[in-house]
Amino acid sequence: MKNKTPLRRAHHEGSVRRRPDGRWEVRFTIPASDGEKARRKSYYCHTKQEAVQILRGQWDPQWNLGPNGTTLLTVGEWLEIWLEHKELSLKPSTLRHYKSVIRCHLKPLFRRRIYQLSLTYIEAFYREKLHGGVSPGTLLAFHKILHQALRYAVKEGILLSNPAAGADLPTRPVYTANVFSRSQQLQLIENTEMIPYGICIRLALGTGLRIGEIVALQWGDIDLSERVLKVRRTQGERAEETLSPKTKNSHRAIPLTQNTAEDLAAWFKKMEPTTLDTPVFPDEDGGYLLARKLRAEYKQLLETLHLPSYSFHTLRHTFATRALEVGMDYKTLSILLGHSSVTFTLDVYAHCSDTHKRREMARMEYEYQEFPEELMLSRYERYRRQVEACPEVMTKEQFRIACHISKRKAKELLDNGVVPCEITGNKTWKYRIRKSDVLSYLERVRGVKSF
Template identity: 25%
Template sequence: MSRRGENIRKRKDGRWEGRYSAFEPHSQKNVVRSIYAKSYSEVKEKLSAAKMDTQSMSKRQKCAGNVLFYLVADEWLATVENTKKHATFIKYRFIYQKHIKKKMENLVLARINEDILSQIFQDDNNEALSDSLQKSISCVMNQILSYAALNYHTEKIKYSNQRPKTGNKPVEILSQTEQTRLLHHLYDGMDVFKLGIVICISTGLRLGEICALKWQDIDLERKLLYVNSTVQRITMDGKKTRTVLLEGEPKSVYSKREIPLSDELVKLILPYYKGEGKYMLHRNKPLDPRTYQNKFQKYLQIADIGHKNFHSLRHTFATNCINSGADIKSLSEILGHSDVKITLNRYVHPSIETKRQHMNSLAAIYGQYLGQKRS
């Protein structure tokens, strides 16, 4: 039986309904919510739990008016540490401590709005901050603000940097002449380090992925290379050195992939296959990406090629694939992208020769039209 004041009743359909009042952050009003169950005791138990949750939420909201921003940011960082990759946590923490904390830490959470954020960060427009860094700052700020809105029921605010973009830097790829010079040098006196460069320009592997590549990730019988890990240098608390090498899973779930190996590449790998140690480049531990980047620069210098970032090998591979007629979907999966749009926008750079072929093909079509007309 229901009792007076419990707000529990039996419905005509046989179910029990319990009602309670809750504050709705979006409408800023108290609303009546219902809970249903098959029995009186079950709905009473559910109703009691719902009321406790509502009271806890209301207390938190009342406290939000006095909560300082840095406390919420610390809570959010703790959540990131427990749910994201360690490298992601380190990056977010650095961005917060370096570019956000001093400007925001003493602000009361409930008083923050878009105008205040604009005033606080307006000086950033005059600082020598790259577009990429500005984007990272916005990302961290918006995640903290979203966490505050969800857990403290503050107004939903979005921070956006309105500084005009300086534009992306031109993507570096090796020209056909540069590729010829580099490959001649790599094949002359081939060793495992030169082999690694050939693998990168032939498969699109990232620097961290080749440095963490293990012999067990290469299957010469099936002619497949498996990308299962990557390595990067990050800040680590409690260490004597400022940074340490950390091996972990690839950049994203899509980066964990399998790549077919050409017959030529299989022949090149075979003499070194499963040599000393666990890792291809550095025996029993991953190779430091900085070390391999330096080796790459020496190879370029000897081949009489100007400075190129290691990532240019990946762009060169993608460009060669497109120029040879590869479809975008296949290339996107080989590169480990989550969306073909990323491949199209960042990695597809048709050469002038390919563009000229397209123009000549178009001219040939027009020529056919003219021939038909004349006949």
């Protein structure tokens, strides 16, 4: 029996071979079309099976590895693919923001092959943007988008490493939010009746709600008998478009103060809603009030009262600052604002007024007195001054710090009734202790040697 000669490949059929570096190369000729000459093309992959699939046309070649083990896609093509992937996980407003940033700032990169991106090239691109007048904050914003897109390319095996990782970036600008002073806040509240939707301003100052959450409220979200408001949605670009709140933590229940509950009850009688899904703040046609219309009324009120032209979001900052000033613990405030962590609440919203700073510094006076008689203050007198600087209703932590006792000792005193308190059962504020009861306790133990 004669040995069969292996069949030769037909012209333009292509070939597969293994390179010395271990990768597989697919070579074939792309036929002439649209006036272009036929040309030889090579694609690279990691396994022979992938190479055969490319050769048989079972795999889109743009997804396969090209020179240097990277992809042949352009940056613009890959950003489109990444945005399609993000459509399921991003809110429509966030997706629109990403597209806008890409169109405005990353367009110069669109025609460049993704395998040609390097750390040096990206840093040079960033420097050119900064010299062109782009602010550090804007640069950090579009770097975040580019970094995410390239990280996804690494995850999909399109790139071997993320070229944007480790780029030298400008220092993040210090964020200083505006806050209304107590006198400005009082002036604003007293004059909200001057505009049709002034109750929205009072609600923002009393609950810390975002403007989108306020205008998307329905009467079914408010329980006036229990004095609780539930945040379940926020407004989109159009008035009738309601979206899920900003994050999963933004789904929350906010207890209402008596004044806020009475304010909403009076508004309920004025509106006379027929169903629970009726908007709390309807427009002239009975639909949802547009956020931009509320902003316009708010700005008009500030101009009339000659107050600083702060944004509507400043009302949320003001609520957070007032809450901290009266002694609200950080965890509770973070939950009420709908934040994912206490750290974010403190970094962004913990703005203390000058009055609060002076009161807190006054608690340190006993440490640095210039007069000998003040230096001889008894321990009881020092502790009493610290307790008097605390709010009328204290937490266990405030009680413990003011009296300089351990957590174990504080729990023992409260659980045994030595210091009267209200045990709420709430994890974030289990013990509610009146300041007068703490002062009485200090007076009782004043002569004890261990005190």
